[in-house]
Amino acid sequence: MSTSSTAPAREPLPRALVVRTVAVDDLPARDGGSPDPADLLDLLPADAPLAWVRRGDGLVAWGEAARVEVHGADRFAAAERAWHEVVAHAIVRDEVRLPGTGPVAFASFAFDDDSAAGGVLVVPRVVVGRRDGRTWLTTLTDAGRLGAAPRLRDVAPPRTTPAPPGEVTYRDGAVDADDWLDVVARGVAAIRAGDVEKVVLARDVEARTSRPLDVRWALQRLADRYRSCWTFSVDGLVGATPELLVRSERGLVTSRVLAGTIRRTGDDAADMGRAAILAHSSKDLEEHEYAVASVARALAPFCSSSNVPDVPFVLSLPNVLHLASDVTGVLATPAGDEHPTSLALAAALHPTAAVCGTPTEAARRLITRVEGMDRGRYAGPVGWLGADGDGEWGIALRSAQLDPADPHRLRLFAGCGVVAASDPASELAESRAKLEPMRFALGSD
Numbered sequence: 001m002s003t004s005s006t007a008p009a010r011e012p013l014p015r016a017l018v019v020r021t022v023a024v025d026d027l028p029a030r031d032g033g034s035p036d037p038a039d040l041l042d043l044l045p046a047d048a049p050l051a052w053v054r055r056g057d058g059l060v061a062w063g064e065a066a067r068v069e070v071h072g073a074d075r076f077a078a079a080e081r082a083w084h085e086v087v088a089h090a091i092v093r094d095e096v097r098l099p100g101t102g103p104v105a106f107a108s109f110a111f112d113d114d115s116a117a118g119g120v121l122v123v124p125r126v127v128v129g130r131r132d133g134r135t136w137l138t139t140l141t142d143a144g145r146l147g148a149a150p151r152l153r154d155v156a157p158p159r160t161t162p163a164p165p166g167e168v169t170y171r172d173g174a175v176d177a178d179d180w181l182d183v184v185a186r187g188v189a190a191i192r193a194g195d196v197e198k199v200v201l202a203r204d205v206e207a208r209t210s211r212p213l214d215v216r217w218a219l220q221r222l223a224d225r226y227r228s229c230w231t232f233s234v235d236g237l238v239g240a241t242p243e244l245l246v247r248s249e250r251g252l253v254t255s256r257v258l259a260g261t262i263r264r265t266g267d268d269a270a271d272m273g274r275a276a277i278l279a280h281s282s283k284d285l286e287e288h289e290y291a292v293a294s295v296a297r298a299l300a301p302f303c304s305s306s307n308v309p310d311v312p313f314v315l316s317l318p319n320v321l322h323l324a325s326d327v328t329g330v331l332a333t334p335a336g337d338e339h340p341t342s343l344a345l346a347a348a349l350h351p352t353a354a355v356c357g358t359p360t361e362a363a364r365r366l367i368t369r370v371e372g373m374d375r376g377r378y379a380g381p382v383g384w385l386g387a388d389g390d391g392e393w394g395i396a397l398r399s400a401q402l403d404p405a406d407p408h409r410l411r412l413f414a415g416c417g418v419v420a421a422s423d424p425a426s427e428l429a430e431s432r433a434k435l436e437p438m439r440f441a442l443g444s445d
């Protein structure tokens, strides 16, 4: 079943789905040892794998019970409407009752309202989830009535080892590296002219793999190395993001805000020193403050109380160190009303000043004017949504978009927050460091 917010539906949405969630004994580990983080990923088929995993927990899924393509400024609301329709007509039996059990959809959305990339919401056929040592299986069928409890061995695709992508070559994307220095310089000039206070400017790099990319190869490498990130795969968009746009769970919202970056050297002692430099860098603290303020401002109308840390902590990733703040809030429930869904919250938060700038609209216009590319779904919300509206949405960073017409071709993206004190050459170096996770994902060492 597939439909679009602009084109007429090929088949009417919804079709009544029968959804069953059952507990599964823990997944076998790859080497017979204790279960490791890649176990969920090991279940995925090569074709159109769906994933949202971190430290071994999360959701993997495959198949398509429904697919909704959306476009324009209405894309989040259109996806949400379609999801409500699916849920309203579903027959659900959930024997596990945890966040992520019952029917779930995966989705990703373009950064920009005008992007042709729009957005996609996929309702999978099979979902396997894990949380705190509990594993479950959800099936979504058109059976019309509840049948026998599903078994993982009956619905899991035959296990195949992900194939390496072979030789990978890289070349500049829409704007070459030298010209991108000018893009950043134009951003700095606009800030100094008072047009904006902060802008985030991005660039893309094209990768060509000698063998068609098996997305699972990239996912496993990302999940193994970038353990504190959320490794995701939705409709050819793959990556491991350190930035959580919003998680909404039983009335509690959390957002991990990142902005302000320094590269790691690989030497632990030197990196300790760099962490201290980052924590005291006025340029990075300013960048960070804009991002935190944008998240706090966007969440405020929905929350009865919130906690916004005064001082960021330093998040250490294998490639970079970031200034990070975990913003939390309690959702207010207006009388007779329900909480906004996690997707509605993601829509309200997007785009934060971690990927756009301050003030938002002026920064967005500046990006369109100077960046020289369509970001597609890079820097847009990516994640999953449950029947009760709870879910988790990351910002699609440290990511690549696979060309749907050419499985050898990917666009890798990286962006940098620019403030008045930014230096174009340093931002270019930072963008290279931010491309490292996806370059690693495509590696074979």
Ligand SMILES: C=C(O[C@H]1C=CC=C(C(=O)O)[C@@H]1O)C(=O)O
Pocket (backbone or CB within 6 Å): 200, 202, 243, 258, 259, 260, 261, 287, 322, 353, 354, 355, 397, 398, 413, 414, 415, 416, 417, 418, 434
């Ligand atoms: C826009 C990106 O990173 C954002 C998130 C963390 C740190 C950032 C920075 O320091 O510039 C960016 O705001 C990216 O990775 O493409």
